[in-house]
Amino acid sequence: MAADETAQRPSVSATKLRLRWLVIVVAVMAVLTAGWPLIDMAVTNQHPLAAGSRLTVGTSPSSGVVTVGPGWSLLSEQSSPMQGYLLQRGKLQLSIAHVGLLNREQLPQMWRGLMRIVSVSNPGIRFSKPAFVTTRHGLRAITSVVTGRGQIGTATIVRGPSGNFGIEMLALAPRGTSPALHAAAARVMVSLMFRGLGK
């Protein structure tokens, strides 16, 4: 039978070892769970974008491109070329998300989905009656005003030409934010175009 030193040692030694390892485990967990987020918070999340920068969202051929004007920053932590970007200008935040459509849904279904998704992270948010609009590149879109907990903004969705993806955009800022910022966000939204189709 193999030796079993642990069993033969005085229990004090085993207890010391146990407590020492408990402290190590708790410390390691605390460092990973709190340490990374604290370091992350200390590093700036805003990366300024040059005026005229083009951002591609999604992977080709299911991708869209938006063009930003002056003064916009990219919030890197919440951004991914595959899934979407979060942009900021002043107090206004603009999210541009790529969604994969499972059943080639039409705009009204996409709109209902968007309202539910937005309400996950923004409880109590309300959408005005949506309206069909045409973007600068001739794309058909749905847009409406959104309001919630001291915030106001615009939501816009556009269905991709293949029908298997869409782009959802939401601009939100505290009430009282300059209309110029909302107009800047609207310009980014209507700049959307789809790769390979020229529109």
Next chain:
Amino acid sequence: MTWTATGTPALSQTESIRLVRMTAVVACAFGAAILSWQFFRFLVVFPGPALLAVVLEIPLLVVGFVLVRLARPVRPPPFAWSAAAAAWGATAAAGCALLANKGLIGLWSKSAGVQFAANWSASLSAPLNEETLKLCGVIMIVLAAPRVIQGPLDGMIIGALVGLGFQATENVTYGLNNIVLAGATDPGRAVIDSALVRIGLTALGSHWTMTAVAGAGVGYIVARLRGAEHGGVLAGVACLLTAMAMHLLFDAPQLAIAIKVGVNFAIVLVLYLLLSNAYLGRAHRVGADWTSAGIITADESAILLSRWRRRRELAGAATASERGRLAARQAALLTDIERAAA
């Protein structure tokens, strides 16, 4: 924690074990709270699909739990500690990993750019954070129940259970996130699609394999501390690094899913066959030694190492008290054999 002037801990062995167990419960509650905070709104906005995401994981959890416990030769690990291992993975490890990954992935995005982060942040963050947090669960079981993990095979089984719990929770969160990625146009189908991939395609090579390997490493170190010949710190560290490498491979971009799953499953299968073969070899040697020493008969030695023959022996007992006496003797002898074989 208080210590006397001579460095002797003020806690008794029993108290220190209780402290470990209480800490584990607190860690699990903390992890569960983080997960609830993060995903509670999904339950409000998408109640049906959110429940579906949970229900779809139950078969994986139940079947995996039964199979992993059966994989331990001779006797399964204690049910309560098996459940505790899975619970750690599902709550403490998964909840803490959510925060740790968010922090580290955020750092990759900020420092290396969003394009690099989109491709590599998961494979460079999860192996470190998730494998370490899951491994903490295996170590906590060593500290809370010293007899449960006495060698590499024990560690492997408990590690697999921790990984299984983590895998189930992660699958639920992937299902919920897939609702968003699909634009919430068909939330039920988004959850089902995600589950089909995570259970049907990748389950065989996912978290349970990685933590099984890392857990074997803990077992090697425990065996070394016990003075067992097959124990070793180097082997333990090698197992942990292998688990992290498996995780990196699993999350790496542009690699076929079949390769990722196949490699991880092959690694865990080969390690299991090696460890269980060695374990059974040692167990048979103990049985032979005890037979030579006249402690047990040759028949009894063969019966002890077979689940089926032990059950048949108990079923053949004439009375309930005889069955109880036999079961107690089997359990006592097996405890000693397992200690020697682990």
